[in-house]
Structures are given as structure tokens and as C-alpha cells.
Amino acid sequence: xxxxxxxxxxxxxxxxxxxxxxxxxxxxxxKFVIVNDEDHSMVPCGIPYIFGTLNGVDxxxxxxxxxxxxxxDLVNGELTAIDRKEKVCEFADGEKIAYDRLVLAVGxxxxxxxxxxxxxxxxxxxxxxxxxxxxxxxxxxADFKKIVVIGGGFIGVEISDELNKLGKDVTIxxxxxxxxxxxxxxxxxxxxxxxxxxxGVKVRTGVGVKQILGSDKVEGILLQNSExxxxxxxxxxxxYRPNCGVAERSGLSTNELGFIRVDExxxxxxxxxxxxxxxxxxxxxxxxxxxxxxxxxxxxxxxxIAGMNLYGLSVVKTFRGTIAIFSTAIxxxxxxxxxxxxxxxxxxxxxxxxxxxxxxxxxxxxxxxxHRQLIKLIVARDSGAVLGGEVLSGPSAGELVxxxxxxxxxxxxIDMILSSQIGTHPLLTAPPTAYPLIKAAEDAAKxxxxx
Amino acid sequence: xxxxxxxxxxxxxxxxxxxxxxxxxxxxxxKFVIVNDEDHSMVPCGIPYIFGTLNGVDxxxxxxxxxxxxxxDLVNGELTAIDRKEKVCEFADGEKIAYDRLVLAVGxxxxxxxxxxxxxxxxxxxxxxxxxxxxxxxxxxADFKKIVVIGGGFIGVEISDELNKLGKDVTIxxxxxxxxxxxxxxxxxxxxxxxxxxxGVKVRTGVGVKQILGSDKVEGILLQNSExxxxxxxxxxxxYRPNCGVAERSGLSTNELGFIRVDExxxxxxxxxxxxxxxxxxxxxxxxxxxxxxxxxxxxxxxxIAGMNLYGLSVVKTFRGTIAIFSTAIxxxxxxxxxxxxxxxxxxxxxxxxxxxxxxxxxxxxxxxxHRQLIKLIVARDSGAVLGGEVLSGPSAGELVxxxxxxxxxxxxIDMILSSQIGTHPLLTAPPTAYPLIKAAEDAAKxxxxx
Numbered sequence: 001x002x003x004x005x006x007x008x009x010x011x012x013x014x015x016x017x018x019x020x021x022x023x024x025x026x027x028x029x030x031k032f033v034i035v036n037d038e039d040h041s042m043v044p045c046g047i048p049y050i051f052g053t054l055n056g057v058d059x060x061x062x063x064x065x066x067x068x069x070x071x072x073d074l075v076n077g078e079l080t081a082i083d084r085k086e087k088v089c090e091f092a093d094g095e096k097i098a099y100d101r102l103v104l105a106v107g108x109x110x111x112x113x114x115x116x117x118x119x120x121x122x123x124x125x126x127x128x129x130x131x132x133x134x135x136x137x138x139x140x141x142a143d144f145k146k147i148v149v150i151g152g153g154f155i156g157v158e159i160s161d162e163l164n165k166l167g168k169d170v171t172i173x174x175x176x177x178x179x180x181x182x183x184x185x186x187x188x189x190x191x192x193x194x195x196x197x198x199x200g201v202k203v204r205t206g207v208g209v210k211q212i213l214g215s216d217k218v219e220g221i222l223l224q225n226s227e228x229x230x231x232x233x234x235x236x237x238x239x240y241r242p243n244c245g246v247a248e249r250s251g252l253s254t255n256e257l258g259f260i261r262v263d264e265x266x267x268x269x270x271x272x273x274x275x276x277x278x279x280x281x282x283x284x285x286x287x288x289x290x291x292x293x294x295x296x297x298x299x300x301x302x303x304x305i306a307g308m309n310l311y312g313l314s315v316v317k318t319f320r321g322t323i324a325i326f327s328t329a330i331x332x333x334x335x336x337x338x339x340x341x342x343x344x345x346x347x348x349x350x351x352x353x354x355x356x357x358x359x360x361x362x363x364x365x366x367x368x369x370x371h372r373q374l375i376k377l378i379v380a381r382d383s384g385a386v387l388g389g390e391v392l393s394g395p396s397a398g399e400l401v402x403x404x405x406x407x408x409x410x411x412x413x414i415d416m417i418l419s420s421q422i423g424t425h426p427l428l429t430a431p432p433t434a435y436p437l438i439k440a441a442e443d444a445a446k447x448x449x450x451x
Numbered sequence: 452x453x454x455x456x457x458x459x460x461x462x463x464x465x466x467x468x469x470x471x472x473x474x475x476x477x478x479x480x481x482k483f484v485i486v487n488d489e490d491h492s493m494v495p496c497g498i499p500y501i502f503g504t505l506n507g508v509d510x511x512x513x514x515x516x517x518x519x520x521x522x523x524d525l526v527n528g529e530l531t532a533i534d535r536k537e538k539v540c541e542f543a544d545g546e547k548i549a550y551d552r553l554v555l556a557v558g559x560x561x562x563x564x565x566x567x568x569x570x571x572x573x574x575x576x577x578x579x580x581x582x583x584x585x586x587x588x589x590x591x592x593a594d595f596k597k598i599v600v601i602g603g604g605f606i607g608v609e610i611s612d613e614l615n616k617l618g619k620d621v622t623i624x625x626x627x628x629x630x631x632x633x634x635x636x637x638x639x640x641x642x643x644x645x646x647x648x649x650x651g652v653k654v655r656t657g658v659g660v661k662q663i664l665g666s667d668k669v670e671g672i673l674l675q676n677s678e679x680x681x682x683x684x685x686x687x688x689x690x691y692r693p694n695c696g697v698a699e700r701s702g703l704s705t706n707e708l709g710f711i712r713v714d715e716x717x718x719x720x721x722x723x724x725x726x727x728x729x730x731x732x733x734x735x736x737x738x739x740x741x742x743x744x745x746x747x748x749x750x751x752x753x754x755x756i757a758g759m760n761l762y763g764l765s766v767v768k769t770f771r772g773t774i775a776i777f778s779t780a781i782x783x784x785x786x787x788x789x790x791x792x793x794x795x796x797x798x799x800x801x802x803x804x805x806x807x808x809x810x811x812x813x814x815x816x817x818x819x820x821x822h823r824q825l826i827k828l829i830v831a832r833d834s835g836a837v838l839g840g841e842v843l844s845g846p847s848a849g850e851l852v853x854x855x856x857x858x859x860x861x862x863x864x865i866d867m868i869l870s871s872q873i874g875t876h877p878l879l880t881a882p883p884t885a886y887p888l889i890k891a892a893e894d895a896a897k898x899x900x901x902x
Contacts, residue, residue: 018884025893043815046877059817062884300883301872308869316866325874334879364494366510398879399850403857405872410861415767418759421752421856423776426497428785428849432751433469433513442476 004098005033007310008089010079011105012036013044013129015277015299017062019103020072022307030311032072033097035089039076040064042129044296048158050138052165057134079106082250084270101272101310104247104260105303108240108278108294116236118212118221123233127155144232145169148221150209152179154328156237160201161330171202171229173209173221182293183326183337187356188376188390192335199331204229240294242279255281257292264318266306274310276302285321285408286340286387287348293324325405327391327398333371336401339388339408342378351381355414355444361394363424363431369394375436377404377414379444384413389440396429403437414448417441455549456484458761459540461530462556463487464495464580466728466750468513470554471523473758481762483523484548486540490527491515493580495747499609501589503616508585530557533701535721552723552761555698555711556754559691559729559745567687569663569672574684578606595683596620599672601660603630605779607688611652612781622653622680624660624672633744634777634788638807639827639841643786650782655680691745693730706732708743715769717757725761727753736772736859737791737838738799744775776856778842778849784822787852790839790859793829802832806865806895812845814875814882820845826887828855828865830895835864840891847880854888865899868892 007027009020012034024032046060054060067074077091088098110126112119123144125137147163149156152174160170172179178189179196197203208224212234220230242259252268252275253261259281266274275281277299282291305319327336345352354376361373371394378388389404391397407417418441424432458478460471463485475483497511505511518525528542539549561577563570574595576588598614600607603625611621623630629640630647648654659675663685671681693710703719703726704712710732717725726732728750733742756770778787796803805827812824822845829839840855842848858868869892875883 014882014884021884022893025897043877043882045875045883046815049818049877053819054815054817060815066884295874297873297875297883300875300886301870304869304889314866316864317870319870323872325872327874327876327879329876329878334876336874336879338874364497364505364511366505367500368504395879396847396850398874398876399847399854402873402880403850403854405874406854406857406861406863409871410857410863410867412857412861413767415765416861418755419752419768419770420860421774421776422748422853423746423778423787423789423849423856424496424748424751425778425780425785425849426494426500427780428778428787428846429853431465431494432496432748433465433472433517435751438755442473446476 002088002096002098006030007032007101007103008097008099009034009103009105010089011107011277012038012041012062013105013107013277014062014296015303016103016105017067018300018303019105019274019276019307020067021070022304023310024070024072026308027311033075034067034072035075035077035079035091035097037076037078038131040131042131042134044129047127047129047134048155048162050134051141051159052162056138057131079246082246084250084273087272101274103306104273104275104279105277106243106246106279108242110236111239111241112236113238116209116212118214119236121212121214122217124212124218124236125233126236127159141166146231147233147235148173148229148231149235149237150221151237151239152176152203152205153182153237153239154180154326157196157330158328159235159237161196161199164199164201171204173207173223174203174205175208177206179203179205183341184390185342185376188374188392191374191392192330195330195333240278244279247275247279255290257290264320265309265313266302266319274306276306282322285323288321291322291324293322295324295326297325298322320409323405323408325401327401329395332394334393334395334397336391336397337389338401338405340378341388341390345378345387350387352387353379353381353444353447355379355440355442355447357436357439357443359430359434359436359439361396361430363426367426373430373436375440377440377444379414381448384415384448385411386414386417400437414441414445418445453539453547453549457481458483458552458554459548459550460485460554460556461540462558462728463489463492463513464556464558464728465513465747466754467554467556468518469751469754470556470725470727470758471518472521473755474761475521475523477759478762484526485518485523486526486528486530486542486548488527488529489582491582493582493585495580498578498580498585499606499613501585502592502610503613507589508582530697533697535701535724538723552725554757555724555726555730556728557694557697557730559693561687562690562692563687564689567660567663569665570687572663572665572669573667574669575663575687576684577687578610592617597682598684598686599624599680599682600686600688601672602688602690603627603654603656604633604688604690605631605777608647608781609779610686610688612647612650615650615652622655624658624674625654625656626659628657630654630656634792635786635841636793636827639825639843642825642843643781646781646784691729695730698726698730706741708741715771716760716764717753717770725757727757733773736774739772742773742775744773746775746777748776749773771860774856774859776852778852780846783845785844785846785848787842787848788840789852789856790837791829792839792841796829796838801838803838804830804832804895804898806830806891806893806898808887808890808894810881810885810887810890812847812881814877818877824881824887826891828891828895830865832899835866835899836862837865837868851888865892865896869896
């Protein structure tokens with residue numbers, strides 16, 4: 001049977017569902033169908049928290065009701081082919097759906113490096129986004145005492161902290177000099193690492209993994225320096241690869257990192273097909289180079305852009321390149337990063353200055369539950385435009401880094417920050433006289449003036 | 452003896468100290484003197500919290516070390532006259548200081564309405580910013596069981612909640628239909644009021660006070676509707692009046708609300724004299740009308756602007772009108788408001804639409820300590836520019852309303868918000884698929900399109 005729809009969205013994660021919801025809201029007269037290969041998608045950034053906080057996967061599901069309530073049809077199926085000429089998608093169960101517009105939101109798959117010996121042993125896990133896989137992994141945790149996490153990016157660090165909460169003996173192994181080293185410069189990453197270690201997670205940085213040891217089951221890992229760390233289980237958090245097989249087979253181009261090529265409206269080279277989320281090409285907002293950073297928040301913006309441009313393009317609703325706004329929480333600390341780090345900016349050849357301020361997140365600092373609030377800005381010397389920012393604070397770090405995100409996206413200069421009005425409150429923010437974002441801008445301004 | 456300085460700052464609150472610190476940082480070769488009429492200034496927005504949180508005034512002092520460390524001289528004195536021709540200030544103890552630039556940061560005084568009978572009774576208090584006055588008031592609290600707070604603005608509400616924490620029987624009397632009615636429209640103010648009432652504070656709105664009752668000491672208050680409320684003490688939080696006597700006597704003009712007139716560089720009509728903070732004229736960012744709103748955060752921005760423009764004006768560092776960014780916390784809820792409310796915008800004749808979204812401040816919503824996150828945007832129908840915003844959330848409300856502040860200051864449109872990248876994290880923010888700020892913009896966009 002050939003089913004027909006106006007807009008067909010493949011993929012039910014945040015990108016797919018948001019493209020459909022935004023599209024339906026923008027073009028309510030059109031018919032929308034989402035095809036998902038699972039009954040329920042997971043909240044992707046919630047996955048680390050199923051271990052020590054949510055205590056299982058059931059509390060971490062994206063509700064399907066939001067879609068059905070919006071008048072979007074939900075279908076279960078696995079995409080196997082796209083017939084671009086006939087504008088028909090084919091699915092594993094034989095179903096075919098004809099579309100007028102197609103949105104590919106087919107996600108990504110955890111990387112398991114081919115060179116890594118022992119990656120196929122029992123109790124070696126990756127962090128997939130599939131409910132059943134995660135359910136089984138969660139259940140198997142009871143048997144493990146010592147766990148090694150390979151890769152100290154956000155997911156590796158978050159999962160390690162959660163497993164540590166469960167009383168596991170957890171070691172993160174990271175080849176870079178610091179954990180979270182792509183999002184934070186050494187100064188902030190070092191401070192964050194101290195907090196993670198104080199909470200009981202072991203951290204080994206600056207050394208790679210040679211192989212995973214064991215005959216059937218994992219017994220440990222061997223580092224490049226021949227040191228051995230015992231382990232009952234190993235978690236690989238070494239990045240994700242875009243799912244682009246079907247798109248490629250249909251003749252859509254992909255870029256050098258394997259992402260489906262898209263323009264600023266999130267259209268592929270086929271004007272009827274859009275791609276959003278982890279599978280879609282991203283360019284860095286400032287360097288304009290192709291970027292491999294995958295974030296649910298970036299995916300959501302791309303999805304909104306695609307949804308609004310499905311029928312008729314809007315030049316004021318475009319995706320202008322990824323700023324990669326990260327945030328995370330460890331204990332009652334929050335950390336965030338947006339745009340370029342100092343290291344990345346210098347490497348790209350930007351002439352920059354940095355501004356930094358070390359303050360507090362409430363005022364006066366004699367109040368209970370006060371956290372340090374450390375903010376670093378990366379600023380272009382010629383224009384004063386902010387290219388990046390990093391935050392270490394309490395829970396307000398999440399929205400603080402979003403402010404920095406807005407500053408970067410609007411190409412705000414430090415003069416504009418210095419003249420900005422900021423609301424402050426003893427229990428909610430830093431003091432008006434020493435608001436770290438403004439003080440960091442002041443520090444950068446001084447360096448530009450050569451004071 | 453005639454002392455001499457380059458820059459003389461009168462007033463040691465946030466505005467005065469920040470004007471001096473920013474000025475010294477911008478013009479390090481100049482000599483700066485601050486004259487303060489107290490040994491220590493209070494953190495002004497911290498004052499409500501001395502009652503139920505900081506447990507006294509000593510933990511709520513602005514540190515003088517920040518000034519002395521920056522190379523600024525501190526002098527104790529009370530300004531009595533300005534000789535503008537000779538450029539000399541005179542103080543109550545007879546001291547005179549000659550200046551090249553003068554910054555007036557002389558603050559404000561609580562309003563005690565002349566028509567209010569009984570305002571001179573014992574145990575009628577205002578919230579002054581003076582250490583000794585507050586110390587005495589704090590000590591006297593032990594004797595009071597029933598307290599009436601007249602005026603349900605931010606200070607009245609914050610103090611009421613703090614006194615309630617101490618076990619006092621507190622009633623707020625507010626003549627407007629809701630507490631916080633100038634910062635929030637009825638929809639959000641109503642929700643906030645519910646939270647305040649649930650915590651045990653009694654709230655009487657929509658009725659004015661006729662007189663304070665008692666022979667020597669307070670015994671109660673009489674409302675306009677002849678109802679009586681018993682009280683051992685009454686706190687008047689009915690607003691503040693700028694301290695402009697000395698400035699007026701020196702011939703500087705003040706506006707119809709009694710504030711010292713200033714331009715966008717915070718200069719008075721005398722090019723050597725700047726005014727900042729509660730005593731300085733403010734215009735609303737959008738209506739361009741004179742505004743009476745006093746906030747430490749607005750004062751701080753004005754102070755930075757003045758400090759940077761003391762010697763040589765910078766057209767990119769000006770104060771472009773007050774956005775009045777408020778935030779406060781009650782229990783573990785946070786509330787904030789920036790720019791125009793819907794009511795104010797309609798009254799001024801702006802053709803507007805509003806956008807609203809009711810979400811959560813963490814995701815998934817099954818996480819512990821999740822708060823409702825309700826955001827309302829006030830948007831100009833012609834341009835889509837955001838004129839105002841209101842937030843009810845958890846503790847992230849403080850920085851969320853600062854984001855809205857940046858949006859207003861940068862004249863961002865809802866299309867720009869809809870295309871914005873926002874970082875999200877389960878424990879720190881709303882979900883990327885239902886980030887209330889963006890969903891509220893979407894709601895406003897629909898209304899503009901007439902969907």
C-alpha cells in the first residue's frame with residue numbers, strides 16, 4: 001500500500017519531532033507523518049541521568065502525545081531507501097510513503113574504533129539512544145564494581161559521575177590533557193576536573209588506550225604507556241558518527257566528515273529534502289569550517305529552521321552556523337561553554353584577547369549555597385566581538401552560557417556588554433557591582449587598550 | 452583645608468563605588484576620592500535578607516577593600532553644598548574637596564506620605580539603607596508578633612517573606628489588584644501571589660490604607676474600606692524619593708519626578724558633573740518617558756557608563772534608557788521581569804501581541820526539584836521586536852530575565868529568537884524541544900500571522 005503525506009519526517013528524536021511540530025505549526029493545512037524506528041525515543045541528554053538520578057529508562061522518554069496532539073501521525077518503521085525521483089520512502093517492513101517534503105532526522109551511532117582491540121568483548125558498552133539497549137545495560141550494572149569510561153567528553157563525564165553516585169569505582173581515561181578539553185580551555189577544564197575528582201571519580205588524562213583486556217568478558221584496559229587498569233565493564237564514549245547510509249545511497253552528497261550536506265535553510269541539494277540534527281552538516285559560526293559537534297540543542301534549532309522553511313524560504317530564519325552551546329552539571333556546580341575556546345580561536349588564526357573574572361553566583365557572598373562564578377570571554381581584538389565564552393558556576397551556568405550564546409549570535413562587542421543592563425538579585429545572581437560577565441568584558445577591554 | 456582630587460564621587464553605594472572603580476580602571480592616571488556618609492554601605496538588594504536569611508546586618512556590607520585596593524581614597528562625610536563655579540564640594544564637618552569631575556551618587560530616601568495619619572507612631576518603620584537604623588530595627592523585631600507591610604512591590608514582598616520565615620504574622624496591603632503589579636501583568640502576578648500566600652504571608656490587595664492606628668505605639672491599621680488589621684509594627688514600603696536637595700541648591704536642574712537631569716553619558720547640564728543611580732534621571736528604553744524605577748542593577752550600568760565617559764565621551768558606551776530588569780526569589784521559586792508589561796505597553800499605545808508558554812525548568816520533568824517555567828513575551832506587532840518579558844521559574848529566573856534584557860536591548864525580533872541556538876541540559880534548563888522562551892516567541896509569531 002502506498003501511503004501519502006505532505007511532509008514526511010524520518011526520525012523521532014528531538015530534531016525529527018521538533019521539525020514536525022514547528023512545521024505543522026507553520027503550515028497547519030499540511031499533513032505530517034513521523035516515522036520512528038522505536039515506539040518511544042529517549043530524551044538524549046537525559047540518558048546519563050537514568051543511572052544515578054532517574055533510576056531507569058522509563059522516566060526518560062520523549063512523550064509521543066506532543067506529536068499526536070499537534071495533529072501529526074506517528075508510524076513505526078526503519079528507513080531503507082529513498083526514491084527521490086518518485087518522492088517515495090521505503091521502510092524495512094515493506095511500507096512505502098510518498099512525500100512532498102522529506103525531513104531526514106536519522107541521527108547518529110556511537111563510534112567503536114576499528115583499531116581498538118577487545119572492543120567486541122562482553123561488557124563493553126557504548127551509549128546508544130535505544131530504550132532496550134539502555135534498559136539491559138542498566139540492569140547489568142548490578143554485576144559491575146569497577147568501570148572504565150574511555151573518553152572524557154560531556155557524555156563520558158556525566159555517566160561517570162552518575163555511576164560514581166551508585167557506588168561504582170569509576171575511572172575516566174582521556175587522551176587530551178584535560179577532560180572536556182574541546183569545550184573548555186585548560187584553565188577552566190582544570191578547575192572542572194578538580195571538582196569531578198573530589199566527588200570520587202578517578203581521572204587519567206594525557207594517555208590513550210591501547211586495548212581492552214579479557215578473554216570473553218572485560219578484565220581491564222591497557223594504556224598506551226603499558227599501564228593496566230582493572231575493570232568489570234568498559235564504556236566507550238568516543239563520539240558519534242552521522243547515520244547517512246540511506247541518504248548516500250539515494251545520491252545525496254555528504255561532506256568530508258560524513259554529514260549530509262545542507263544549506264542555511266537546512267535543505268539538502270534536493271530541494272524537496274531537508275536534513276536536521278546529528279545527521280546534518282554543521283559549520284562553525286565563526287570559523288565557517290565544517291564542524292562535527294552534535295548537540296540536541298543545535299539539532300533543535302536546525303529542526304525549527306527546517307520546519308519554518310518547508311514551504312517557502314524565509315531569509316530571516318536561517319541557521320547561521322553552530323555555536324555549540326554546551327552545559328552540564330556535576331553535583332551542585334554547573335559548567336557551560338559557547339563558541340570558540342581560546343585554544344581553538346588561536347589555532348584558527350583569530351587575533352584575540354581573553355577576559356576573565358572570578359566572582360560569586362549570589363550576593364553578598366555570606367549567603368548560604370554560594371558558588372564561585374568564573375567566566376572567561378574570548379574576544380576578537382579588531383572588533384571587540386565576542387567569539388566564545390566559558391562558565392563555571394552554580395546551577396545558573398545553563399542560562400548564563402545561553403546569554404553568552406546570544407551575545408555571540410548577535411555579534412555583540414564588549415562595548416555593548418559594558419553598557420548592558422543586567423538585573424541582579426541576592427539569591428539568584430552575582431552582585432551588580434561584580435557581575436562576572438561584565439567584569440570579564442572589562443578585563444578584555446583593558447587588554448585591547450593595552451592597559 | 453582644601454583637598455584636591457581629579458574625580459570626586461559622592462556616595463558609597465553600588466552606583467558610587469562602581470563609578471569610581473570603572474573610572475579608575477578607564478583612567479588609571481587620575482586621582483579618585485569617594486565620600487560616603489557611612490563607614491560601610493549596605494548591599495542594597497540584600498537588605499530584605501538580613502531578617503530571615505543573613506540573620507543581621509554585618510553580613511550585608513559592601514566591602515571597602517574593593518575600593519582601596521583599586522587605588523581609590525575613601526573619606527567619610529556628608530555633602531552640604533556644591534560650588535560649581537569654583538568646582539569645590541563642601542561637607543558637614545567643614546571639609547572641602549576640589550574636583551575636576553564630580554559624580555553624584557547620592558541615592559534616595561524612603562517615601563513617607565504626608566497624608567498618612569499615624570506614620571509618626573512608634574514601631575512604624577521604613578527600609579532605609581543605613582546600617583545603624585537597620586540594626587536597631589532588626590533587634591526590635593523580637594518584640595513584634597503581628598506586622599503589616601504597606602506596599603507590595605519587590606521590597607515589601609521580600610521583607611514579608613523573610614519576616615514570615617522568622618515566624619511573624621505578616622500581612623501585605625497593596626492598593627493595586629496584585630502584588631508586584633508594576634513589574635508583572637495580572638496573569639503572572641496572580642501566580643506569584645499564590646506562591647507567597649501558600650508560604651504563609653497574608654495578602655490584601657485592591658484596597659488602600661486610610662491611617663495607622665495607635666496612641667504612642669502602633670496598634671493596627673485602618674483600611675479605606677474601614678476594615679481594621681491589628682499590628683505591633685508597620686513597615687512602609689511605598690517607594691523611594693531621589694536625594695536631590697544639594698544638587699538643586701547648586702542650580703542643577705531636576706525633572707518632574709525630582710531626579711537630576713542627565714544625558715546618555717550620565718552628564719548633568721554641568722559638563723563637569725555626572726549623576727548616577729537612584730538620584731539620576733532615567734528614561735524608559737521603549738516609551739522614552741521619564742521613569743521613576745530605581746534598581747541597583749540599573750544604577751550599576753549608569754555608573755559604568757559614567758566611569759567610562761569621565762574624560763572623553765564614547766558614543767558606543769551610552770545609557771540608552773532603563774529596561775528595569777527585576778528579579779526576586781520566594782522559597783525555591785524565582786521571578787523576573789524586564790521592559791514593558793502588556794498593561795504598560797497597551798497603555799502607551801504600542802500595538803502588541805503577547806506570547807506565552809508554560810513549561811518546566813529541567814528535563815525530563817520526572818527529575819527531582821523540577822519547577823514550572825512560565826514565560827510571557829510582549830512583542831511589537833509591526834516589527835516583531837520584543838518590548839518586554841516576564842518569567843516565573845526556579846532559581847534560573849535571574850539569568851533568564853537577563854537573557855530577555857539582552858534581547859530587548861539589542862532590539863531582537865521574534866524571528867531572531869526562533870532562529871537562536873540555545874544550550875540545554877537536563878539538570879540546568881528546560882528541554883530543547885520546549886524551551887519556554889522560544890515557545891513563547893512561537894506563540895507570538897502565530898498571533899502576528901493571525902493563525
